[in-house]
Amino acid sequence: MDTALDKPLELGEPETLHGISGSPGIVVGKVVVFSPLAEGFIRYQLEEGAASKEEQRFLSAVEQAEQSLISLRQQFEGDLADTVAIVDSHIRMIRDRMIVEQSLNLIRQKQINAEWALDLSLRLIKKKFDHIADDYIRSRFADVEYVAQLVAEQLTGQGRSFPAGFAEPVIVVGEDFSPEDTIKMHTDKVLGFLTEKGGATSHTAIVARSLGLPAVVGVADITQLCRTGDTVILDGYNGRVCLHPTMDQQQLHLEYDRQHRAFSDEMSWYIHLASETVDGLRMRLSANIEIPNELESVIYYGADGIGLFRSEFGYFQCRQLPSEEDLFTVYRDMVAALSPQPVTIRTLDVGGDKLAAHLPNSGLHFARERNPALGLRSIRFSLREQDLFITQLRALLRASGHGRLRILLPLISSLNELRQTRAVIDKVMEQLTQEGIPFNAETEIGIMIEVPSAVVMADTLAVEVDFFSIGTNDLIQYALAIDRGNEYVASMYDPLHPAVLRMINQTIEAGHRQGIEVSLCGEMAGDVFTAPVLLGLGLDELSMRPSAIPHVKRLLRHSTFGRLTALAKQLLNCGDSSETKALLKQYLTDNYPDQFADNERA
């Protein structure tokens, strides 16, 4: 593939841009810019004779996009006349010659790929629209962009335009990358991530951390400011990006990275030590993982098991839904590899819209969600699409005999929902028994505590489950009404808000009164700044990205449980997060001076 990487570098002035640290590490490398048009969009010249194939690919993308609009329209038929009219005009627009003919001409004349041609067409249309004085008509360009986006999604959905063919590893730049995007990229060719949108807990950041790749997120206009082929320094420790760096700057940053890595080497001492305080209190430090390949780092970093395996990735890797056999193989291998340590697998935790492409009977409920975080997702989706859920449960239960597997149900918000889910599980167990397939009938079943209603009702929920796992990423989001992906409010997403700490405490107390284990598996578990509080609250297990385990273990091994509990008690009485942060900072500098004395965090 002939990419723009081969073009000579254009020299510009060094310039430093600020964003948010998404994942630590420093890399220097060339960037590949994914245009905002669609994630996964890239420009390349076609091979000789490939144009007519490319035209076909473009046309079928238009057709599929049109079909998706038509089925969307059918859902609205009857009411919502305004919506139908808009969808109708989009249907008309998608076949417009300024989009279709123009793109086809560009593909043929310039011998470029369909995505590139579509993007060029869009720019030409934009030029025309920019001249329009009338605000209302000019703003209709948004509709043009929307339909182009639909076509682009169809094009990139085929997964061909991801950087599979890069000769050298690159830094990928885009608006934001969804987990599906990331999985489609060949991560061995990715040095780091740089995005326009998102906060420290955006998907890009989470995935980057789990891959151990540096990421800087929330850099305004970055897709415009740098071009494919530019060299940048990506500083994931400080959330900084340096465009057009001088050789000296590059050297300096690499040296800084080397020092950080030396610190990490010291961390490796802790990998083989037990997770316990000075006074001998043990706590499980386990791993959160996204893909089975991470098993290696789970073992490498000395995790005490897997506290959270996000099982959704198996569902996005191929165009087809995974079979029971596929899932079973993955689960069994993982459980067997870590036995006797526990492996906690969370059942499917996505919105239905994400899987719509795979589902044959995707009916009404896959219309665009107005409010996805509050919509048909997670356990609600599983209960609605029970065939899908049953397949996963069968695979899980079949794997349960090969080690210690724990099933984790996400987003439970009421006792009724829990009972409905358990009824499905019971049914599956019955089926398996009848079929004579072996499984562990005592498989532990737990729930995520991530909806505020579950915190309030934790005492009643605790009676009917085997363990709790507090999912702070979503809990904080729901409790504080903050969308962590929204760059305007992301700074208010605050793990140290006293309300959050009290909710965690309440859940732990409710669980322990019933004698069940309580774990916590949000980002805050792996943050050495927030981990001491969690250790002090008396959790049985903290689950985090594998590479954070030695850091938290080091902290744990330098602590006494008495002090940690005293700290937690103090923080629970704070009225505001400025107080909790000040207290915590004081505690850290007093107790771990070597690590925190000159660290200006918080």
Next chain:
Amino acid sequence: MSEIIWESQIALPRGVHCRVAAKMTEIVATHDAQVQLAAEGGTADCSSMLEILSLALTQGSSVRCTATGPNAPQVAQAIDQLLSAKKEL
């Protein structure tokens, strides 16, 4: 084959926006005729709603239309009626 040339004054309060443009393309598509538009903002073929939109036909502006094809008279009438309507579509 007949050819009809006329000039329409845009009376629509919000001018020729998406829905109107979509309607124009629909008229042309269902009547076996071609319509060319010429206005201050350039020229457009009535089969493309984006070309129509990019003429930025606001209320009070005028557009010169040329209809060709077997059904030119009917198309001309339908389009003129649409453009000079005083009420929003």
